[in-house]
Amino acid sequence: PAVHRIAVIPGDGIGREVVPEGLRSVRRAAEIFGIELESEQFDFASVDYWQQHGTMLPDDWFEVLRGFDAIFFGAVGWPAVVPDHVSLWGSLIQFRRRFDQYVNLRPVRLLPGVPAPLADRAPGDIDFVVVRENTEGEYSSIGGRIFDGTDRETVVQETVMTRTGVDRIVDFAFQLAQRRGGHLTSATKSNGISITMPYWDERVAALAENYPDITVDKFHIDILAAHFVLHPDWFDVVVASNLFGDILSDLGPACTGTIGVAPSGNINPTGEFPSLFEPVHGSAPDIAGRGIANPIGQIWAGSLMLDHLGHPEAAAAIVAAVERVLDRGDLRTPDLGGTASCEELGTAIAEAI
Amino acid sequence: PAVHRIAVIPGDGIGREVVPEGLRSVRRAAEIFGIELESEQFDFASVDYWQQHGTMLPDDWFEVLRGFDAIFFGAVGWPAVVPDHVSLWGSLIQFRRRFDQYVNLRPVRLLPGVPAPLADRAPGDIDFVVVRENTEGEYSSIGGRIFDGTDRETVVQETVMTRTGVDRIVDFAFQLAQRRGGHLTSATKSNGISITMPYWDERVAALAENYPDITVDKFHIDILAAHFVLHPDWFDVVVASNLFGDILSDLGPACTGTIGVAPSGNINPTGEFPSLFEPVHGSAPDIAGRGIANPIGQIWAGSLMLDHLGHPEAAAAIVAAVERVLDRGDLRTPDLGGTASCEELGTAIAEAI
Numbered sequence: 001p002a003v004h005r006i007a008v009i010p011g012d013g014i015g016r017e018v019v020p021e022g023l024r025s026v027r028r029a030a031e032i033f034g035i036e037l038e039s040e041q042f043d044f045a046s047v048d049y050w051q052q053h054g055t056m057l058p059d060d061w062f063e064v065l066r067g068f069d070a071i072f073f074g075a076v077g078w079p080a081v082v083p084d085h086v087s088l089w090g091s092l093i094q095f096r097r098r099f100d101q102y103v104n105l106r107p108v109r110l111l112p113g114v115p116a117p118l119a120d121r122a123p124g125d126i127d128f129v130v131v132r133e134n135t136e137g138e139y140s141s142i143g144g145r146i147f148d149g150t151d152r153e154t155v156v157q158e159t160v161m162t163r164t165g166v167d168r169i170v171d172f173a174f175q176l177a178q179r180r181g182g183h184l185t186s187a188t189k190s191n192g193i194s195i196t197m198p199y200w201d202e203r204v205a206a207l208a209e210n211y212p213d214i215t216v217d218k219f220h221i222d223i224l225a226a227h228f229v230l231h232p233d234w235f236d237v238v239v240a241s242n243l244f245g246d247i248l249s250d251l252g253p254a255c256t257g258t259i260g261v262a263p264s265g266n267i268n269p270t271g272e273f274p275s276l277f278e279p280v281h282g283s284a285p286d287i288a289g290r291g292i293a294n295p296i297g298q299i300w301a302g303s304l305m306l307d308h309l310g311h312p313e314a315a316a317a318i319v320a321a322v323e324r325v326l327d328r329g330d331l332r333t334p335d336l337g338g339t340a341s342c343e344e345l346g347t348a349i350a351e352a353i
Numbered sequence: 354p355a356v357h358r359i360a361v362i363p364g365d366g367i368g369r370e371v372v373p374e375g376l377r378s379v380r381r382a383a384e385i386f387g388i389e390l391e392s393e394q395f396d397f398a399s400v401d402y403w404q405q406h407g408t409m410l411p412d413d414w415f416e417v418l419r420g421f422d423a424i425f426f427g428a429v430g431w432p433a434v435v436p437d438h439v440s441l442w443g444s445l446i447q448f449r450r451r452f453d454q455y456v457n458l459r460p461v462r463l464l465p466g467v468p469a470p471l472a473d474r475a476p477g478d479i480d481f482v483v484v485r486e487n488t489e490g491e492y493s494s495i496g497g498r499i500f501d502g503t504d505r506e507t508v509v510q511e512t513v514m515t516r517t518g519v520d521r522i523v524d525f526a527f528q529l530a531q532r533r534g535g536h537l538t539s540a541t542k543s544n545g546i547s548i549t550m551p552y553w554d555e556r557v558a559a560l561a562e563n564y565p566d567i568t569v570d571k572f573h574i575d576i577l578a579a580h581f582v583l584h585p586d587w588f589d590v591v592v593a594s595n596l597f598g599d600i601l602s603d604l605g606p607a608c609t610g611t612i613g614v615a616p617s618g619n620i621n622p623t624g625e626f627p628s629l630f631e632p633v634h635g636s637a638p639d640i641a642g643r644g645i646a647n648p649i650g651q652i653w654a655g656s657l658m659l660d661h662l663g664h665p666e667a668a669a670a671i672v673a674a675v676e677r678v679l680d681r682g683d684l685r686t687p688d689l690g691g692t693a694s695c696e697e698l699g700t701a702i703a704e705a706i
């Protein structure tokens with residue numbers, strides 16, 4: 001079997017604490033399932049790098065990284081030192097765009113043994129995937145400011161949706177729904193965002209004709225967010241624009257107890273460029289350096305990575321190990337109401353694979 | 354005391370069922386507190402009206418309505434007949450804009466006796482107000498489509514924020530925080546929406562200097578939505594753009610059990626134009642005509658209206674009656690897990706005032 005080459009980018013804050021734990025499980029699963037991995041670690045896409053070089057990435061980052069099969073990413077940003085839009089747009093957002101990782105896959109599952117904020121929900125009740133558009137939409141960089149510093153100061157920013165951009169993400173979501181429960185929910189706001197969101201609805205309706213066996217529904221983002229809390233069992237695959245997907249994929253994990261467990265696959269489905277796997281959470285300056293971060297989001301991201309590289313059994317074994325350790329109930333990080341360290345939980349999960 | 358003139362617009366669907374219940378409580382409170390009210394009911398801003406006239410509103414709506422002291426509004430829209438962006442932009446959004454109702458005030462409170470979806474939360478734990486910008490931002494109508502029907506089809510829509518628009522809503526929120534718990538949370542997404550949201554942050558920071566006694570924090574909308582579920586007790590006043598406020602003010606009430614109880618005040622603080630009071634929920638075609646809608650959102654909207662008209666005691670009496678009836682536990686609409694009708698619950702609340 002081919003050797004998979006992994007670029008490891010811990011980034012900032014708790015990214016540096018959880019990445020080693022993610023790698024621990026990935027390596028253990030690789031060993032057990034006979035997968036050959038080679039990894040190389042990079043210090044760019046971090047605020048330290050920025051302080052030394054004045055940029056987040058070296059000039060040749062694109063060429064360097066594109067040779068890898070996948071990128072295993074921690075978290076980036078340290079707002080007290082660099083504004084988020086500099087650190088993030090200078091690294092993570094670049095990766096997503098330049099490597100055309102147009103699918104952001106964010107599974108949401110209530111895991112056993114996690115104190116859930118929702119009353120009367122058990123594992124199995126919450127099990128869906130948010131499929132987020134990852135390259136266009138509300139995250140454009142088109143716009144600007146006029147009449148600066150005066151009473152007439154006005155700022156505009158454009159949301160841009162293209163036929164290509166919308167169709168490919170919606171199509172991916174339909175295909176995923178076909179492999180899962182056959183149910184697709186589209187997040188919209190066509191009653192308020194009156195130009196782009198009706199277009200989104202129109203493309204969902206057009207593509208639905210190719211998937212007559214899939215049940216399709218749509219909700220405006222306001223009531224959809226409410227339904228995540230009130231009826232999380234209603235969802236199977238949820239497809240959403242860049243911004244709406246961002247919101248739903250923090251809200252969904254919160255409904256399962258913590259965003260610390262949620263993984264994110266930034267996927268280039270054509271395979272032309274490497275895909276990037278990261279936890280949904282950020283660098284969390286407030287708890288960084290204390291060894292108490294929850295490593296599960298990163299470990300689960302490792303599982304998504306192995307799945308993407310063609311190893312579904314190894315991927316499933318990692319998630320099963322996470323569930324087994326959580327179910328035991330004695331090892332939990334503080335966000336889950338326990339006192340375990342990041343390393344303790346990470347080690348236990350790797351050993352349970 | 355002056356007579357208050359109220360324009361009553363039931364609109365569509367359950368709007369027609371809940372408005373009479375809202376009026377029942379408003380009239381009862383007025384009677385008890387010696388408030389003189391005169392009301393006139395209008396059939397426009399409804400899909401029936403649209404079917405007869407081809408528009409949602411008569412030509413002279415602005416002149417007709419501006420003579421009133423307040424508008425008591427139900428809900429509008431019936432997507433099977435008229436697209437939402439026609440019915441809503443042709444009525445509700447017109448009112449908000451033309452009457453410069455730039456504040457959308459949406460209190461969120463966990464009421465007694467309501468089965469809450471969040472584990473271990475009691476009344477008192479959730480008690481905050483979402484202050485939503487109500488005239489600009491993401492709800493612009495600027496933009497369009499190019500290369501229609503081709504592979505290159507591209508749709509753009511602009512978000513527009515003005516100094517005036519942002520400052521006045523943020524200032525209102527600071528003042529409200531001063532009268533409440535002294536804590537303001539700003540909803541942002543300046544790490545992703547890289548032009549308008551950093552401007553929002555900048556204005557919040559600038560205005561904060563006028564309110565040194567207020568504790569200010571900000572969260573990106575993704576993690577803020579998560580915190581609504583995980584830490585609803587963290588919030589006092591939450592200020593948000595038009596879209597973010599829309600999302601948070603459905604999500605907040607969902608965390609208290611149902612959006613059926615949530616009210617919305619669309620307020621023109623200068624008093625130049627009438628303010629509009631409505632429930633947060635919509636016309637709900639799925640349950641319309643069955644008499645099972647929850648009237649509390651509309652009744653609470655009536656309380657906001659009396660407060661706005663200068664009658665805080667009457668307003669408080671209505672909310673107290675809602676709490677008393679819910680606390681009794683025997684009368685609940687189906688959304689709250691009971692079997693009471695809209696009218697039964699509405700009548701009981703009015704009698705409890």
Ligand SMILES: CC(C)[C@H](C(=O)O)[C@@H](O)C(=O)O
Pocket residue numbers: 191192222441599633635
């Ligand atoms: C119906 C829709 C246009 C409206 C909005 O988004 O403002 C509604 O959701 C609300 O919150 O009042």
Ligand SMILES: CC(C)[C@H](C(=O)O)[C@@H](O)C(=O)O
Pocket residue numbers: 088246280282544545575
């Ligand atoms: C950090 C930020 C730019 C990013 C996003 O909004 O995409 C993050 O929230 C995420 O979800 O990956």
